[in-house]
Amino acid sequence: DTEVTQTPKHLVMGMTNKKSLKCEQHMGHRAMYWYKQKAKKPPELMFVYSYEKLSINESVPSRFSPECPNSSLLNLHLHALQPEDSALYLCASSQVVATNEKLFFGSGTQLSVL
Amino acid sequence: GESVGLHLPTLSVQEGDNSIINCAYSNSASDYFIWYKQESGKGPQFIIDIRSNMDKRQGQRVTVLLNKTVKHLSLQIAATQPGDSAVYFCAEIVGGTYKYIFGTGTRLKVLA
Numbered sequence: 001d002t003e004v005t006q007t008p009k010h011l012v013m014g015m016t017n018k019k020s021l022k023c024e025q026h027m028g029h030r031a032m033y034w035y036k037q038k039a040k041k042p043p044e045l046m047f048v049y050s051y052e053k054l055s056i057n058e059s060v061p062s063r064f065s066p067e068c069p070n071s072s073l074l075n076l077h078l079h080a081l082q083p084e085d086s087a088l089y090l091c092a093s094s095q096v097v098a099t100n101e102k103l104f105f106g107s108g109t110q111l112s113v114l
Numbered sequence: 115g116e117s118v119g120l121h122l123p124t125l126s127v128q129e130g131d132n133s134i135i136n137c138a139y140s141n142s143a144s145d146y147f148i149w150y151k152q153e154s155g156k157g158p159q160f161i162i163d164i165r166s167n168m169d170k171r172q173g174q175r176v177t178v179l180l181n182k183t184v185k186h187l188s189l190q191i192a193a194t195q196p197g198d199s200a201v202y203f204c205a206e207i208v209g210g211t212y213k214y215i216f217g218t219g220t221r222l223k224v225l226a
Contacts, residue, residue: 004157040122040219041218042203042216042217042218042219043158043203043214045213045214048212056212056213090157090158092157097212098212099145099146099207099209099210099212100146100165100207101212102148102160102163103148103158103160103214104160105150105157105159106157107155107156107157108157
């Protein structure tokens with residue numbers, strides 16, 4: 001199984017809502033990532049988890065809250081988002097956090113904030 | 115031909131022809147490079163990688179060339195097929211860091 005599975009595929013939320021994005025991988029990878037991708041732009045790194053611990057936070061606003069409950073799961077909790085947060089949110093994993101590691105991406109959650 | 119503007123750079127090629135997608139990377143200390151393919155509605159998919167101690171690597175129908183002198187990376191696709199239509203991103207990792215730096219992307223359109 002070489003898949004990274006993300007749910008939901010699409011999400012529409014109001015600015016006062018609280019929602020969560022979920023990501024799951026069963027490749028035994030110990031590094032997991034959240035990326036944000038705006039239309040026609042490259043992915044931008046948000047967070048990196050290594051062995052279930054947050055190792056990189058790219059100065060992401062606190063309305064985005066990541067969580068890694070175990071080595072297979074990664075969540076992104078959303079609260080009080082702004083319309084400019086509308087984007088494709090991609091989860092990725094790699095064996096470990098290291099140079100020369102390939103990232104495996106999920107299909108993403110397309111988020112619209114109204 | 116290739117066009118650059120407010121939209122993604124686009125490369126249009128005839129089916130069966132070879133495609134060359136170029137990428138200028140930013141950091142001379144980068145020592146690992148990857149090409150990703152992203153189809154509409156999907157996440158990026160790994161195509162091929164190359165380390166900085168190499169200048170060429172071949173896969174199935176794809177070849178990556180690395181020119182460190184001018185910080186240039188290219189992806190060659192042989193006998194381009196309709197299924198190759200997608201956006202292609204190059205990504206670099208600076209040695210000692212774990213952060214991918216993605217290029218701006220190129221849209222490949224395969225004409226029947």
